[in-house]
Amino acid sequence: QVEPEALQGLLKERLPRFMVPSALVVLPAMPLNPNGKIDRKALPEPQWSGGQEREAALAPRDRTELELASLFETLLGVRPVGVRDDFFALGGHSLLALRLVAQIERRLGRKLPLNRLFTSATVEALATALRDAPSAGPSSALATLQPQGSLPPLFFVHAIGGSALSFRELSQALGEQQPLHAFHALGLEGEEPPFEDIPTMARHYLAPLREARVPGAPLWLAGWSFGGLVAYEMARQLEAEGVDVSGVILLDSWLPRPAWTVQPDGSEGLFHLARELGLTLEADATLTRLAALAVERRLLPPASAEDDLRRALRVFEAHQVAFHAFRPEPSQRLRLVLLRPEVAPSPLEAALLEHDATGGWGALVPGPVELHGVPGDHFTMLRAPHVEVLAQVLGGVLAQPETTPRQEVA
Secondary structure (H helix, E strand, C coil): CCCHHHHHHHHHHHCCHHHCCCCCCCCCCCCECCCCCECHHHCCCCCCCCCCCCCCCCCCCCHHHHHHHHHHHHHHCCCCCCCCCECCCCCCCHHHHHHHHHHHHHHHCCCCCHHHHHHCCEHHHHHHHHHHCCCCCCCCCEEEEECCCCCCCEEEECCCCCCHHHHHHHHHHHCCCCCEEEECCCCCCCCCCCCCCHHHHHHHHHHHHHHHCCCCCCCEEEEECHHHHHHHHHHHHHHHCCCCCCEEEEECCCCCCCCCCCCCCCHHHHHHHHHHCCCCCCCCCCHHHHHHHHHHCCCCCCCCHHHHHHHHHHHHHHHHHHHHHCCCCCCCCCCEEEEEECCCCCHHHHHHHHHCCCCCHHHHCCCCCEEEEECCCCCHHHCCCHHHHHHHHHHHHHHCCCCCCCCCCC
């Protein structure tokens, strides 16, 4: 019989953090209903065991901490929650983070910007943030995942789903000396419409970047997938202003191609959301079916699952429009670093790479695109255990000067 601790360690090596169970219960057999299906109502409530990696829960000490602990328990299905338990370590993910922020405003009457959750993810830290800033203003598009460190900061742009949380594991793998900021998309919280064109999004993101950057320090922009296009456009706009950009790092980013069309039934967004949640959908799945599956797997609360997914789908579809409409302008002197995962892409992408190893990026810059291979696929490259290698490669890129001088374009 496999011990819960050993099984949990195995899962951590193969799954993204939010999919690793926060508690494991060993049963002699699964309870079944008369129809032979699992009787979920008869399953015991998960409880933390002393051997699992978690301190004894420190009880809430005031009303604010009590309300926050209650919200954690409701959203995550974990009991009891102590004031020093981390929302994401307990299984939280991007959609639940948005739900938590909304519930804090509804139950406590105070708006907490989403970006505070990225660095203040315990009950204790969130309570302190609410006490210190009970009337917080609108959330910035820029979240700080790692504020400390002596190295030049990295500015990452989200993938097509819009969440800055995609880079949380990478931030941890890069270490305490690497400051890392990440953008999250308009439209994920509140009712603001998401951007539908990349140049406008880039201009919007440059304002908080200017506030956060260290004057005189090297300026590195990076983006994953869709975010690579936004990072490139941000760098190009800065270049047009006379700002020196050290380089743009592209994590498996592709330029739009005429053969890549939007599915008329909107299914692409549904399958993207399902993949983000670690779920598998049938070919004819609907938003309602995805919501029901997320509730069944205890990934989203029943009362809000469909609304949460609909908001996320709206952001995906807006960014999809922006991706296909984008026509990047060439750069005079930008340095591009392209990281491709080792797992084979789709047949169409593989054919493109045989023709052009840069996937089209080389035509936009005067110097050669620096290519690096990393383990995993498009998604797992940013998750354990592959994210550790990705962090090492990034560290090497940032530490090395350019191997080939950039030339001005006539």
